[in-house]
Amino acid sequence: MFDYTGGRTILCLMINSGTDEKQALLRAVLDRFVIYGDVETIVPFGKGHINDTFVSTWNQGGTRPRYTHQRINERVFTRPDEVMGNILRVTRHIREKLEGLEDRSRRVLTVVPGRDGKPFVRDAEGGWWRSYCFIENARGGDLASSPEEAALLGKSVGLFQNQLADIGGERLIETIPGFHNMETRYTRFHQALQKDEFGRAGGCRGEINFLLENEKRGSLLIRSLWEGTIPERICHNDTKMNNILLDESTGEALCVIDLDTVMPGTSLFDLGDLIRTVTARVPEDAQDLSGAGFDMVLFRALVEGYLSEARSFFIPAEYELIRESGRSMTQIMALRFLTDYLEGDHYYHTERPLHNLDRCRSQIALIRSMDSQWEEADRVVKELS
Numbered sequence: 001m002f003d004y005t006g007g008r009t010i011l012c013l014m015i016n017s018g019t020d021e022k023q024a025l026l027r028a029v030l031d032r033f034v035i036y037g038d039v040e041t042i043v044p045f046g047k048g049h050i051n052d053t054f055v056s057t058w059n060q061g062g063t064r065p066r067y068t069h070q071r072i073n074e075r076v077f078t079r080p081d082e083v084m085g086n087i088l089r090v091t092r093h094i095r096e097k098l099e100g101l102e103d104r105s106r107r108v109l110t111v112v113p114g115r116d117g118k119p120f121v122r123d124a125e126g127g128w129w130r131s132y133c134f135i136e137n138a139r140g141g142d143l144a145s146s147p148e149e150a151a152l153l154g155k156s157v158g159l160f161q162n163q164l165a166d167i168g169g170e171r172l173i174e175t176i177p178g179f180h181n182m183e184t185r186y187t188r189f190h191q192a193l194q195k196d197e198f199g200r201a202g203g204c205r206g207e208i209n210f211l212l213e214n215e216k217r218g219s220l221l222i223r224s225l226w227e228g229t230i231p232e233r234i235c236h237n238d239t240k241m242n243n244i245l246l247d248e249s250t251g252e253a254l255c256v257i258d259l260d261t262v263m264p265g266t267s268l269f270d271l272g273d274l275i276r277t278v279t280a281r282v283p284e285d286a287q288d289l290s291g292a293g294f295d296m297v298l299f300r301a302l303v304e305g306y307l308s309e310a311r312s313f314f315i316p317a318e319y320e321l322i323r324e325s326g327r328s329m330t331q332i333m334a335l336r337f338l339t340d341y342l343e344g345d346h347y348y349h350t351e352r353p354l355h356n357l358d359r360c361r362s363q364i365a366l367i368r369s370m371d372s373q374w375e376e377a378d379r380v381v382k383e384l385s
């Protein structure tokens with residue numbers, strides 16, 4: 001019913017109208033969460049590439065709260081129970097840190113439990129669902145609108161890492177083992193290239209060659225982690241800009257969401273993914289790349305905002321790799337998008353035939369622009385260090 005073999009399943013449901021199978025399934029799922037009142041509408045929501053997200057509106061004695069519901073993509077997260085175990089630990093820990101703040105429930109995700117007390121509900125087809133309180137009056141963006149916004153985004157991720165630095169108990173589970181392992185990502189790319197199952201390689205030789213030329217350098221970040229030059233820390237691992245909600249009224253960065261990949265890594269995975277998305281002048285999937293490039297002003301503001309929190313734990317080797325982190329995270333995304341394109345677009349939600357190739361192209365344009373400003377970026381980092 002929910003098609004994970006390619007494109008996004010688009011549903012727009014008015015839950016009380018009609019009797020079709022999808023409505024019945026969704027209604028049954030929502031009934032099993034601890035949510036009071038009557039559900040009025042359920043609509044698809046957001047631009048995430050991985051999970052299927054819906055927002056429901058309820059009538060609770062005349063007020064109309066909203067909730068987010070996500071069917072966890074099981075091809076990507078093969079152990080949704082473990083994902084939810086991590087998310088519960090992380091959100092509880094951050095919630096404790098925010099004790100006393102009146103808008104605490106807008107600054108950390110609130111997991112809504114199922115009626116059996118579990119943090120998920122299974123549907124009739126075996127699918128895994130979770131629910132969160134909807135964070136109102138907040139937005140996620142695709143491009144930074146100002147240096148001030150870039151700084152706030154950086155600060156919010158630095159704060160997130162700081163909040164989790166002392167999470168106790170067992171090591172968080174790696175929900176996707178090797179998620180940022182450039183070397184296994186290249187192995188997969190080589191296999192896709194050799195197979196060329198969909199006959200697509202001929203149409204993207206330039207992109208393929210760029211990635212092949214950059215293969216060795218791409219390992220720098222992950223190798224530094226393996227070799228212990230930089231420390232392992234708990235990080236988010238998917239800090240693209242639209243996974244950070246900004247307050248609609250004040251513009252403040254409110255809440256880091258999309259917590260499926262919070263697990264051990266290097267803080268530079270997060271800073272790198274911020275650099276990839278916040279300093280870019282065009283969206284990740286832009287088709288017109290004439291204005292594409294790396295924005296130094298946004299870079300400076302972003303790194304400054306990030307370091308306002310991360311300075312307390314950053315070590316010299318981490319400062320050294322700031323520029324490389326942005327380049328490396330952009331490269332791994334170019335590689336993953338192109339691999340998915342060669343493999344027939346089965347991983348990311350796509351909305352047009354060349355969507356993944358367009359995404360890869362914009363990442364490569366960004367890397368080229370970073371390279372052309374490499375020395376200047378070094379000066380900026382040194383000033384801020």
Ligand code: ADP
Pocket residue numbers: 045046047048049050051052053068109132133134135136138140242243257258259
């Ligand atoms: P994916 O893993 O598919 O990227 P996300 O968890 O990022 O899914 O959710 C997709 C989108 O849904 C987000 O970009 C955001 O706009 C919205 N969203 C998710 N959770 C909430 C929430 N609790 N409150 C408000 N919006 C949310």
Ligand code: GN1
Pocket residue numbers: 047048049050051076237238240243258260261284333
């Ligand atoms: C995916 O889930 P979403 O859309 O926030 C992906 C990230 C990529 C990003 C690129 C679990 O993030 O790794 O950087 O797309 N998440 C997963 O837009 O693969």
Ligand code: MG
Pocket residue numbers: 048049242243258
């Ligand atoms: Mg997301």
